[in-house]
Amino acid sequence: MELLEALSTKFNYWIYIIIMMIGLYAMISKNNLVKKLIGMSIFQTAIILFYVSIGVKEGATIPILYHDQVHPSHGYSHHKADTGHIEDHHPSHEEIVANLLIEPDDFGNPLPHVLMLTAIVVGVATLGVGLALTQKIYRDFGSIEESEILESIKSAK
Amino acid sequence: MKSFALITVILTGWLLLSAVSDFPSWGDTESPANDYRLSQHYITETFPESSVPNMVTAVLADYRGYDTMFETVVIFVAGIAIMSILRRKPLDYLKDTGRETRSYKKDPDLIIDTTCRLMIPIIQLFALYVVAHGHHSPGGGFQGGVIFGASFILLALSRDLQAAQRWVPEKRVLNLAGIGILIYSGFGFACMILGSNFLDYEILHKIMPATPVEARSHSMLGVEIGVAFTCTAIMFSIYSNLASNGDMKETL
Amino acid sequence: MIDQSPALILLAPFLLAILLALLGIKREWLCFPLVIAGLAISVAASVVTLLRVIDEGTIQYFFGGWEPPFGINLRVDGLNALVALAVSTVSLLTAIYSKRAVPAETSDKVSQFYTLYLLSVTGLLGIVLTGDAFNLYVLIEISALTSYALIGMGSRRATLAAYKYLIMGTIGASFYLLGVGYLYIKTGSLNMYDIQEQIVANNLHGSPSIFVAFVVIIVGVWIKMAFFPLHSWLPNSYAYGPSTTSALLGPLVTKVMIYVMIRMILTVFGPEFAFDQLDWSNIIVWMSVIAILAASISALAQASLQKILAFLIIAEVGYMVGGVWLADKMGMIGSIYHIIADAFMTLCVFLFAGIIFTKTGRHDISAMEGLFTKMPLTMVGFLVGAFSLIGIPPTAGFFSKWYLIQGGISSGHYEYVAALLISSLINAVIFFRIIEIAYFGSKPAEGHGYHHNEEQKDGTMEASFSMLFPLLITAAVLLGIGLYNQEVVEIITNFVSQFNIGAIIL
Incomplete structure (x- = not known):
């Protein structure tokens, strides 16, 4: 019963951790460079979910007067x-x-929203640079499978 | 690699889960993050201090304006980084493939072309509204800039990249992005020159027809416009570099 | 204007980076003067700030005029001011070196390279100066994104290395962000000092969230600084990138991350929590011992000079992590002193490697045959850097190791002392091998193999002034902070004595 209660009142943290671990797993284990970047995107989005869920207040509206x-x-x-x-x-x-x-409890916490705007921007920027690097790798090595690239480096030696 | 990843993920997940019981429940108004004077101050004092009803905009552009300036720089860096990684001279591309440029679709489809012709101005108008109305409703420089950039991407998708580049050639894109940050930091440096701290907009009432509190609000709008410039330019730049694999015909 | 000095340290390179991006595309000749101007202002502002800190104590600077925790502030104390001065000086010296190297290595992208270069320095300086935990994350990402691009502009292999760095770096930075979130959820604040006050006021030291926040932040920073088991991104990134990139990032990125670790331990979590409550000193010192030995032995096995240096950086990271976790005042002083000494030592040898590469076009150590007769001044500069890395007095490297060893002895971690000595020995082997090749190697005059060199009539092929000058200045700085180590250590001691760390001997 206690576990059920913990799950129901704190489900946001469970969800974010599960999503984050999916992303982390993809980043470490996938062989395809684009799939790694997809994992990275999931990983970063999970953190955004975590932050935004901190700022939620029961019964409050968006932080605009x-x-x-x-x-x-x-x-x-x-x-x-x-x-x-x-x-x-x-x-x-x-x-x-x-x-x-102004009743503070009427409005959601604005700070996590501001912080996550930054994190979203950083996520977009990192993803863009990652995709650019992947394209250049494909141009140079003709593959985006990590094992094939490493093999072609080895055979070039 | 798979088992190593699994072990890492399980260990990390277990570590993160171990703290969940310590966290406040969903929607708790009494949690430290929501109850601490920081969040309270932003909610109750934003309007008196800066006459902006949208607290997110005020925190973004004023209280944490220094952060936001570097956020804009992050976008700028991403644009420059992608360009410097991918871009190559047309000559190199010729050597690689033997073709002069990528073959683009020559005649656009009538229906798509007409629809986009109608939609693009409306999208751009809406983008301007989002930028300008960021003080009173959800919106602001980032959101408006991205929408504006998307209108150019739509143009590039519906015709081809070169059609869009006639409107926004690469050099103009870079200049726009730089000018955006220059506008943002210009407000900061203006405050510095007038003898206050960087980004302390209040002092700008000396050169603006406004009271100190209004000066904050007006400067926030100016800053958001700078952000919108950079966002628009870099979003399109990222798209055009990634979509063409860095092989655009015109060099810098 | 004096009041603005802490902000000017990072705003000067920032403003000039933007101006460079706007003006430099068509006017390539403008790039180099703008870079030098920005970094020179930055160095001047750092000097002024350091003098002010010595004079007045901690300086605060409020952005937007908002006091913390509502706004973002710069908070400069003895530690910040020293590291900021080191960062800006190193980047200025590297910029002077880059005058010829950048057009040669990245011919058509000079203005982009320099824009990214200046923004990278801005990010690093911002990390050092800021007093806000979330702002630190934004600046970490700026310095990281610019590094990916600066490395990715290099050869084929560099792109792959930059990709790996991107994946690892994002994991590290995201862990840091997550840790800040865990701190925020318990304290409601983002300002470092305010977080510390809240933790103490609400007695949160026993809370599992704070514990997880600590672990996640430290692991994230370890990934970023390439602490041994998490180092896999570093060697290739620094070995295959353009030589200016390695000379900028090699000395700075890892050191700045060690600064972040020290800042987190001392200021945010407090030494009582990090050292006394979590009794991890033994484990982490042993980890650093393994890191030092493994990295030193890997360095011994490399044939390319750049790779040797990359592994030496990883070994040095082991020194400093171990030195911090000795949980001893002497160890902490040694680590902070080593941040500064190591920044210049690494710069010295990376500049040397860059000069050798531009002169001979090769990375392997056999390229150094007979260099003593051909490039005597370059070798003098290199010798000082090498002696410092080995730890021969009176160079700075000797004194930092001296303090670290003292810390190791007084806290009873003899395994750490042994690892330091063994690693110094390995460094000696590596560098004396290079010196031997350079001094006794096969006669250069008869050689036909030097296609790339521009041998002058008298048989010397000394590097151009813009490359030699920063190398010799760096060597002089190494001797300088070695000879005047008392003054530097005094500033560090003043800073460290605010905190209650381990046994107090001083």
Whole structure:
């Protein structure tokens, strides 16, 4: 029962570890250079999954303030504000901030999203460079099977 | 190799799993990561400090702007790296294969051509919207830049690479990418010259028609535009280098 | 402007890299001056920063004006400042060397090569200076991506080596990222000092997450620094890449990663956790003993000079990992001193290897026949580097080994002391073999085999000034930090004495 509970409340960590290990296995064991890169991509994506799941909060929304919070419309009720701004009054930044009430639990944690944007970019860059290297290897050796390449190096000696 | 990989994977997996029981549960609002003053500060203070409702954009371009600058550099490095690995002179290619250039499909299909002709401007317009609206909704320089780059890739797919390169020749791509980073770091260096720390946008209110808080918001937009330049250029550069195996007709 | 000095160390090469990418494509002559200018500013800023650190103690620099943990900061103390100065100096010297080598080896891609070169240096300097654990990951990836490309621009074999490096390097960096995630999930912070405070404040030392984070980060960094069983990517990458690449990455990448390891142990996790709570000193010192011996013996078996040097780097990594895990103050001082000494030693011999390659077009040691008469000045530079690697006084290598051995004795790890001595002996064998070939080798005058050389009338074929100058400067630096080792060690001691490591003798 305890195990079941651990599985159900912490399933995100189990999933990320399983996916990550699939990627790691492909990176180490595959003979084909492109398959290794696919493994690398899976491996990095698993880490992104891990980070993003850290920032999840039960009942919270995306980390962007509500439109009403940032553009409070004086004198109008919440529903009327949607139909259009008739009034020209724009409250200054200080006025908005003074009336601003933000409940931290309403919004997801923004930091993991920022960090993972970086990790995604790094993943794309690494994958691109890896594919370029693979293409050059294919151009030079005529194969993307690691064993065949090593053999052709040996026979060249 | 297979058994070695299996042992490594099992050991690593076991090591990582051993800590799972220590982690907070899914969606826990009280977990250290969600409850610590860092995350709280980003949620409650972002708007007062920078007048940007999208916290992700604010953290990305302001609080951790230094990180994001290097993130842009990562993209830039990837573009230059792929080019320097794959690119070769047309002469070398001739020696290798005996053909002058790759045979590209000459006449484009009417339906595909017309559809893409209609779609590409809309995609580009949407990309600009994503860049410009990153303060208020999900979006920003990276996302918009990638969408913009994708529009050129669509052009290259629907016609051929040379058609797309007429619009964005390689030299222009490199310049765009460099200018993007120059815009980003330009904001940083401008802050430095005005006597503040690198990327401390607040000081820019001296040269901008804005209050210090607004200066942060405006600078973030400027920075995102720089990111979008680099992203657009490098996405297309990566595609064209990988797709042509580095054998584009025009040299630098 | 003085306040900005820590940021300028890495922003100068960064800005000039971008300018170079924009301006250098059509104007190849512009590349070299821009590189030199960027790195010279960087060296000057490092010197200023080091002097400020000696004067004022730790310096902080807040990017964006945000105080940590909200923003990213540079935090420069004695350790950072020394390593940053070493990194920027080494890269400046390598850049001077590259003036002729780069156009010769990567003819049509000079501007791309230099752009990547400067960005690689930026990444390494950023790793050294940053105070933010996640920022470190981004900069590791910048320096790694640029290295893959710089190596991949070399010969056929280099591409395959770069691919292997990419796979291994990505595993290493991803492990590091994962470790930072494990720290973040328990502490909620990304700033190194804040993480340390949170770990202490919440009493997390016993937590399995922190333990796993430690293991994953250390293993990731070990992969990146090529610690012995995880070293397979290194020898081919450094042996087949362009000679400028090896002269830049060989001295710097592994050393910077050792810096990261020391920073993680001392600053993030704390020596009490790493050394006292996890009682792993014995295992890891033994691992480093195996690493030193295995790498030294592999070096002995190689015929190509570049490969010998690559294996020597792996042996040196063993020295430093072992020295850190002696869990002794002397060992720690020795390791940090060795980072700096080794950066210059390796640079010295790699520059020599590059000069030999450009002059003779060959990598094997038989290419060095009769070099004493043909290239006397080059050989002088090489001798200093070789003596330093062997550990002959008064070179820097002697003093770093002296401190390491003292640390080994005072902490009772005699196997480590024995391994150091054996490895020095093997180094002596390797280098005296080279010196013998260079001094007594078959007479050069009658030889017909030197197709590549440009022998001058008087029989010498000394390397061009731009190659010789950095070699001789490096040799002078080696003697300098050897003779003035007290001053360097004093800075390191000030840094290390903040921490509570093992037995205190000083």
